[in-house]
Amino acid sequence: MSSNSANGRSAISATVPIRTAIVGTGYIAEFHARAIRETAGVELAASCDANFARNEAFTGAWNIPLAFDSLGKMLQETHIDCVHILTPPDLHFSLAKTALQAGVHVFLEKPMCTSTTEADELIALAAYQDLYLGVSHNFLFSSAFERLRKAVHSKEIGPVDHITFNHFYELGQIRFGPFDNWMLRNPGNVIVETGPHLVSALLDLAGAPEALSVIADREVTLPNGAKVYRRWRTRTTVGRTAIDININFAPGFPQRTISVRGLFGSALLDFDADTCVIDQRTPLDIDFDRFKRSRAIGRQLQKQALAVLARYGFGKLKLVRRGNPYQNSIQDSIAAFYASIRNDKPLDTRIGGRTGRDVIEHCLRMIEASAIDTSSAAAARPERPALATAPTVLVLGGAGFIGKELIRHLLASGYCVRAMVRGSASALDEFRFDRLELVRGDIANRADLERAMVGIEFVYHLAHAQCKTWAEYLARDVEPTRLVGEVCLAANVKRLIYTGTIDSYYAGAKASTITEATPLDPDIHRRNYYARAKATAEDILSDMSRSQQLPLVILRPGIVIGRGGGPFHWGVGRFSENVCEVWGDGRNKLPFVLVSDVAAALVQAIEVPGVEGKSYNLVDSPLLTAREYLQDLQQRGDLKLSIIYQPIWKFYLTDLAKWAVKVVVNHPDRIRKPSYADWESRTQKVYFDCTRTRAELGWKPASDRQRMLDEGIGAALEPWLKAVE
Template identity: 80%
Template sequence: MTDNLVNRGPAISGPIRTAIVGTGYIAEFHARAIREVADVQLVATCDANLGRAKAFAGGWNIPLAFDSLSKMLQETRIDCVHILTPPDLHFSLAKTALEAGVHVFLEKPMCTSTAEADELVRLAAERGLYVGVSHNFLFSAAFQRLREAVHSGKLGLIDHITINHFYELGQIRFGPFDNWMLRNPGNVILETGPHLVSALLDLAGPPEALSVRADRKIALPNGAEIYRRWRVRTTAGRTAIDLNVNFAPGFPQRTIYVRGLFGSALLDFDADTCVIDQRTPLDVDFDRFKRSRAIARQMRTQALSVLARYGLGKLKLMRRGNPYQNSIQDSTAAFYATIRNGQPLDGRIAGSTGRDVIEHCVGIIEASAIDKSATICDQLRADRPALAAKPTVLVLGGAGFIGKELIRHLLAAGYCVRAMVRGSPLPLDEFRSDHFEVVRGDIGTRADLERAMPGIEFVYHLAHAQCKTWDEYLAKDVEPTRLVGEVCLAAGVKRLIYTGTIDSYYAGAKAGTITEAMPLDPEIRRRNYYARAKAVAEDILADMSRNRQLPLVILRPGIVIGRGGNPFHWGVGRFSENVCEVWGDGRNKLPFVLVTDVAAALVKSIQVPGIEGKSYNLIDEPLLSARDYLQELEQRGDLTLSVIYQPIWKFYLADLAKWAIKVLVKHPDRFRKPSYADWESRTQKAYFDCARTRTELDWNPASDRKRMFDEGIRVALEPWLEATR
């Protein structure tokens, strides 16, 4: 099977017009890469969710946004598409584009089967089009040094290659569990394996017989099974090859070690370094010394080069960025250079290579002999009991940390509950009750909200979006909240409960005592986007309450800990692996609250009469400082953390330096000047007086240090500890 070798398709006059299909995490990297290619215009974006497509287009100044690839191809001229959707959609979307006469650049994996890949390569060849696959790791500076050393013969005949991918797969612990990667035990290899297999093929050629062991199996909350460790042994000619994959928590390491007759090389993908070790003509003891010095010199030189490229890229003095962005940028540039000159595709991104990668990934799965029959679909189990009554309570954001605990409490209190989720309903499959149902929908879509409203008396709005820019927060968080209020008014609900955040207060050293009677931070426009978005959403709903009689109650939880939460909570400090940078000296008591107590207060908020128009803060008695929390976390988890008690001015100065660079390069986010008060507020030195909440909601939180340790830390740690076993 070969790729088309010459530009037999219709000639492209003028700039190449390209589009992005799928606006998830990886789309930003591709958009940035496209912008760096000369004579290529990013003219459209497409996503099944039109709101997301428009938000992405707005953030990148892309003229057009669509919710259908077919519609986009019909209504505007497109020369090439980048397909960045989940892998199970790659084939159908790529086929549609190729049949429309459009070049295709796919994120890895190319497809989910060799048969699908074969058809795309064949179709591209017939139409005189290019189909490429972004095996972007092969374009990193470090890998290019390694492949030159291997292919030039500098290392001599290659005896052994070891490829390690030790990198936690966060979805295993935190979801979303409807991710394609988690629907079948073999999908993690189809998703992650191309990084390893593409490197293997490029360095050594096709592997022969495979010996595979998959172990450390765990069951996910939705019933799916995942193997966290994979060990593959094979050969390619005279070269022995080991591939090791581990998705469990641990120190991240993505490396390739090559041993040859004349030397060895060690590549670190994350550091973007590749050091070569070879003998010198000196005596053995002096040889060791000189080689160690040479390795250190290579590491220092390459590390400085990586840092320089990153810094100069930020200053717009060089078209480079971090190593990951650079690798995508170079693979993208190679693809467009091919379209322009009509030459064969670089083998690293060729469709035929993408097809071979899938073939060998499938071979690894087959050789492992794992049970692949238990494929998890994106639906609740069919044997759920019929509803005993019509739901009267609607929970928006029920699949989240607080949402799931709320549903648990509502069902225990006898309510009939409906939860609306945008993604898969599988995370809620644990609630097998004749008082619970799940509907699919997006809170940003009026029709979805209206379909969820029949029979509903009480609505909980706990949903929030993960955003980076203020425009994204407005589009994905603030405006959907306005829509929720409008739909609740139209439906005549008895009460809407909105969850804000204490982060919308200033809570630094000068805050003193905070009660619900105090206004939110008057300088909220200078605060972080999350706190600001929550405050703006509160204002919108409060205005509806005052002027249009929206029956509203606002609850603002503190630092919520407990079952289902992340024990490495950023309310305590900034965590990165085993390092925690505490906000300040960590001595003051923090505003913790157990998730079970938050859920109890939420239930009370629909039971207590006459509280419309009021707000309540949900914080327990001041029981634990950051130092207390971290000490208990270490003891309960048998961990050794590197804890840094960081002065706030250091966080602020670092943020100020980044902002200065943004202003210099005219970054879209340059208009938000850093605020010292925003950083200092993270110390949470205020005292929250929740007497009104306790009295009016008859709320009795734990107020017990041992319960905070047991329910807030130990219970939250259990899933993490299980994942490391």
């Protein structure tokens, strides 16, 4: 139990580490974990997440000693001085209150809470308990913002006349989900979630805004019935200073900037570049003045850009405790929080609880001034219809791209299906049939799998984890697949269908024609972790098939395109905004296959008798090159892409340089030496002969160029085009 007194924090010795825990191990937790590790005198002692399997993976990746599935249990069973609460905003208040009542300092991710009433209660409780309560408005600690606030507060650019805040950054959840997360449950929540980045900067630079004029438009109705507004435009004043706040969540070039116009100069901050340039007049004549000012701006940009790159590079080499700009801003905000605790001094106002409360107040004012209907929250998910019959087919990974299409085909074929989902089930809301049952579960949990397989005859394993290291792939992808095989054996299922990948083959220029008889890459240990994990999982299941008669069928889809997938497919090249780096010259035909044809083959794999123990590749006839794909994509989308046909050796040398740095700094991922063959395989210059698949499964893929274009590119592009309208 925490040793802090019930009313007043215990003194923390300068020689004793501050024991800290993370609550919520989602995306942002990695940034906090790294920042805590880089803060002197702070020990990351535990982590907590209701999803215990995810928490175990997180603690393993970060070598955190203790993992818990509830905050109460953690506070009871170990000594903790401080918690970082990184959960969805609607949980902030209850968790922070529990921690403060236990005598523990609290550092909250923004937004502090979802209402000023909750924030006020936490502020009062922290004061009563004599504890620190901080809020991570980390953008305010970036190097660029530090320069900007100094220029403003020192009056370097004179009294400020106008400030423009731009947050043009796509909110991917609007297009891809999950649609039932807190941010999308109510049309105002996106401002409570995102607005603090801008409002906290506004309060720090100028003060509290006065009357607000807000327009919210570009309305989108989500699949669950909730509405969201992709564009928000706010105008207000603070004294003599005019303020514009522009937010756009639609696809487009990312731009997060602050522009300040003063009496004696101007400043332009770019958060993503971490630069802030000052522009001021010179005593020269107008034409020479323009020239000198332009050069001065260029020099500032060059100097700051080099500094950003140097901090990143030296951080990778472990020569300095720095990283990319976003990591640095979080690191500095966290360092400021712990410096206050260690030195028993007031918090920096940028992360103080009172600021967190005021930020929420003004975000809520923006929502109110917009006059949007905040009652149009997500409709309560209606009860699913009663099952017409007991499910006989189990789909693991049914909420994914291929999984959804498979469920659509299974239902159309008359099967009663059970889909096990680990996270949000909103992706499957479109399937409201009396022959589909949704159950919660994790494939890494034996009990969940055993419950899901009751009455099941056929199992599809399409699930896979997003991992960064080989250890993570083993823990979250390979070993769960072994568990699926074991539970299938115990349940006496009639057939297990596992989806591998053609990426597990060597497919470079030296490869001959690939058939199902072709072995997977013999140097698979040198390949990318995804290809290696899939091949390792195949080996495990195949061994079970040979030694224990696991009724296994393996299908390896090619480059899958079509409805529900992204049009900017990395099977073609590496996409970044409008830039596509094609793997090689892009002239060879690629092994494309429509997602609908993959789903059809998956259905056939449980219907055709006598195919146990076999594997099949799912690749259509060679119909399109990368060049042809990109040409059609640009024509259909009225797009102009910057296409670079990149030699494979450039990708390889870049990877080799990164690996050399990892070796120098003793990085855990240094073990895998880059492979030229791995990069070359991305060109897919090999020919896939799927004659056996067509004959034995009765598979009839499109084999039609126009259909491949219409369904593969057109159907995938359509939702993206709607999003940018």
